[in-house]
Amino acid sequence: MPQFLIVAYGNTLRSDDGVAWRAAELLRAVLSPSVAGILCVHQLVPEIAENISHVEHAIFIDASVNGAPGEIASTAINSNRDWTPASHRLSPDQILALCKYAYGSAPSATIVSVAGECFEHGEKLSASVEVALPKLVDTVIEVIQRYGTSSVKGMTPHHAEK
Amino acid sequence: MSKTITIDPVTRLEGHGKVTIQLDEHGEVADAHFHVTQVRGFEKFAEGRPFYEMPSLMARICGICPVSHLIASAKACEAIMSVDIPHTAAQLRRMLNLAQMVQSHALSFFYLSSPDLLLGLDSDPANRHIFGVAQANPELGRAGIGLRRFGQHIIELLGDKRIHPGWVIPGGVTEPLSSTKRDEILGMIGEAYSNIKLGLNWYRQIADQFKDEIEIFANFPSLYMGLINEDESVEFTDGALRLIDSRGRILEDGITATRFTQIIGEAVEPYSYTKFAYYKPLGYPEGSYRVGPLARLNIARSMGTPLADIELKQFKQLALGPVQSSFHYHYARIIDMLYGIEKIEQILTDPLILDKHVRASAGVNRLEGAGQAEAPRGTLMHNYKVDENGLITWANLIIATGQNNNAMNKGVAQAARHYIKGGQYTEGILNRVEAVVRTFDPCLSCSTHALGQMPLELQLINPAGEVVDVVRRG
Numbered sequence: 295m296p297q298f299l300i301v302a303y304g305n306t307l308r309s310d311d312g313v314a315w316r317a318a319e320l321l322r323a324v325l326s327p328s329v330a331g332i333l334c335v336h337q338l339v340p341e342i343a344e345n346i347s348h349v350e351h352a353i354f355i356d357a358s359v360n361g362a363p364g365e366i367a368s369t370a371i372n373s374n375r376d377w378t379p380a381s382h383r384l385s386p387d388q389i390l391a392l393c394k395y396a397y398g399s400a401p402s403a404t405i406v407s408v409a410g411e412c413f414e415h416g417e418k419l420s421a422s423v424e425v426a427l428p429k430l431v432d433t434v435i436e437v438i439q440r441y442g443t444s445s446v447k448g449m450t451p452h453h454a455e456k
Numbered sequence: 457m458s459k460t461i462t463i464d465p466v467t468r469l470e471g472h473g474k475v476t477i478q479l480d481e482h483g484e485v486a487d488a489h490f491h492v493t494q495v496r497g498f499e500k501f502a503e504g505r506p507f508y509e510m511p512s513l514m515a516r517i518c519g520i521c522p523v524s525h526l527i528a529s530a531k532a533c534e535a536i537m538s539v540d541i542p543h544t545a546a547q548l549r550r551m552l553n554l555a556q557m558v559q560s561h562a563l564s565f566f567y568l569s570s571p572d573l574l575l576g577l578d579s580d581p582a583n584r585h586i587f588g589v590a591q592a593n594p595e596l597g598r599a600g601i602g603l604r605r606f607g608q609h610i611i612e613l614l615g616d617k618r619i620h621p622g623w624v625i626p627g628g629v630t631e632p633l634s635s636t637k638r639d640e641i642l643g644m645i646g647e648a649y650s651n652i653k654l655g656l657n658w659y660r661q662i663a664d665q666f667k668d669e670i671e672i673f674a675n676f677p678s679l680y681m682g683l684i685n686e687d688e689s690v691e692f693t694d695g696a697l698r699l700i701d702s703r704g705r706i707l708e709d710g711i712t713a714t715r716f717t718q719i720i721g722e723a724v725e726p727y728s729y730t731k732f733a734y735y736k737p738l739g740y741p742e743g744s745y746r747v748g749p750l751a752r753l754n755i756a757r758s759m760g761t762p763l764a765d766i767e768l769k770q771f772k773q774l775a776l777g778p779v780q781s782s783f784h785y786h787y788a789r790i791i792d793m794l795y796g797i798e799k800i801e802q803i804l805t806d807p808l809i810l811d812k813h814v815r816a817s818a819g820v821n822r823l824e825g826a827g828q829a830e831a832p833r834g835t836l837m838h839n840y841k842v843d844e845n846g847l848i849t850w851a852n853l854i855i856a857t858g859q860n861n862n863a864m865n866k867g868v869a870q871a872a873r874h875y876i877k878g879g880q881y882t883e884g885i886l887n888r889v890e891a892v893v894r895t896f897d898p899c900l901s902c903s904t905h906a907l908g909q910m911p912l913e914l915q916l917i918n919p920a921g922e923v924v925d926v927v928r929r930g
Contacts, residue, residue, distance in 0.1 A: 344598070388587075392586070395587060395591040396598050
């Protein structure tokens, strides 16, 4: 079982909202499945609580509507925040809370996000988000190095196991 | 002074609807209606499209049960093509449809309805959702999550996507099953059995606490319809329809999709965008009937799988004839899931399941075709007409929710009359009225569902149309 699970979520038909899927493609090329599992989904659903219950650290990659286009943010989250049941969507900390309730404990987790510029219909990223993509991938790898065991810490961005 | 109580939207449904309860001058319930407030325009904008595009187009109607639309649509197209699909393709479709049924029922029972059953219909609405279930009974929460994952993962393995897989096409499926995928699905069966048995045992323990609701939740005689095999066992994908009356007597048997279009009519009521299906020989509303888990078990002599057959015997003991209370949809839904897991295991041991012949091909050989299948919540029918070039000139869909529409409305009125006295009501009473609708698991927009509490506004309106009181939650 890998130590990490990367949950890349967003709508690939909504321009920059699909950036997490693009990042996941790049991460698959540099990360061994024995280190990190990668899950691409359109939205967070309760079943993801089961997926993250098996790992030590979960990384959620998402596009953000906040910040200057292309700006990367990395935020540690935990399962302690009180959840508010939403109608049709869940947040990463709600997934962590559900994981804790149903499976007894939840992993530590990080949200890595990039501020989007365009969320209209389309399958291409805006120029600012396209440019930010390598840095987004590097940020995810840095999180893995920060929380990983010694063998994982030895990886360098773009020069990991593969 | 008469008043109207409005529950808008009804929570924990797939889609958006509302309930209005009309009170008379004494505060007693004069009438009640369940309104579907969304418009579905798929039949109209399908016109002009090539018929072979219809399965993937029509599947977009629904994010919960796209597989049922894929299958009913593909079968309607195959009627236009005049082809029988290969045995292996039929078996693979059957497995896909059953996987969808399991995941959809897991959503309905564990995510949307079990909060009422576990925490109580009068419990704090802030806790009535899957989070509250997982907190109060982690094992039950895990079982629900596990069963939903089980169904969704099979759909993903077969069709490459959990939602809107494009694998089912007119003539069969695009690709055969690999031995690797077969073995992966077989490897998931054991855990699925554990989860459904846990859910079943839990339901058996708590069902007796709801005797009052069993009496009141859409408990009345009606007709029932569903797909059935020649040996009178439950079927979801092929077979033919059987229609029985409230005493269990067969009114129609061996109903093909073409015959369905001849004997089932659709009535319109001014308060809902969803039509009201009825059996034409009896007229509307006398010919209204119920479909879905309760109906499937009422019309069948057996499930066709060993464990589900044991449960069917228990189910049949709930009444001398057909089981009439819609509260028992919950139990029937669990038996459906058990059957689905058993049947998927059986299908995977079919010696031809890895056969490479999974697709028949043909052009337009008829100018009209109809196809039917069981969606999780009941019978679904697609009917298309095409021109000589295979372009759609007319389409009609009769969905399960429309076939249950009259029963849902009668059920809402029955519960409202029982619980609301002298114009007095509580949140728990409103939740009971909503819970009647939830037993049917209606799919309103066929694309969305609510996990927890949604904003609800209840209005008291006087005969002049003035709002005299408003209660909001959420």
